Amino acid sequence: MNSMADLIEHVKTQGHFIHDHPKVVFDNLTEKFHHFVANLKQEGRDDKAAFQLLVDATFHGKHLTHEEKIQIENQLKDSLKTVGLISLTILPGGSLFFILSSFLKLNRYIIPSVFLKG
Numbered sequence: 001m002n003s004m005a006d007l008i009e010h011v012k013t014q015g016h017f018i019h020d021h022p023k024v025v026f027d028n029l030t031e032k033f034h035h036f037v038a039n040l041k042q043e044g045r046d047d048k049a050a051f052q053l054l055v056d057a058t059f060h061g062k063h064l065t066h067e068e069k070i071q072i073e074n075q076l077k078d079s080l081k082t083v084g085l086i087s088l089t090i091l092p093g094g095s096l097f098f099i100l101s102s103f104l105k106l107n108r109y110i111i112p113s114v115f116l117k118g
Contacts, residue, residue, distance in 0.1 A: 036115075043078065043114045050075035078112040085110065 050072045056062040064072070088094040101110055108116060 039114045043082075043112055046075055046114065047079060074113065078114070081110055081112050 053062075053064065053068050053072055057064050088097055101107065
């Protein structure tokens with residue numbers, strides 16, 4: 001490979017590009033970004049609901065059902081996963097961890113449940 005054109009042609013023939021047309025790639029990225037923002041909003045609503053349950057139980061004497069306790073537990077797990085991911089992005093080698101975790105199929109343990117594809 002002597003030139004940039006040869007390199008690009010090699011990458012295309014190996015199937016590394018999804019589409020040749022930049023508009024299709026841009027539309028795909030835009031769709032994924034909107035999906036990410038929607039998931040982020042849903043995570044915020046879930047956190048707010050779990051926090052409201054905790055406030056009601058603590059200050060207003062509401063007795064939580066078993067399902068509500070499980071909901072709070074799952075939201076706490078998701079919040080801790082989010083904090084862990086944020087801290088990993090700051091650390092050196094964080095991107096290597098993300099690659100390894102994806103390769104080892106550890107996503108369900110480190111990514112909040114709202115971001116996992118069903």
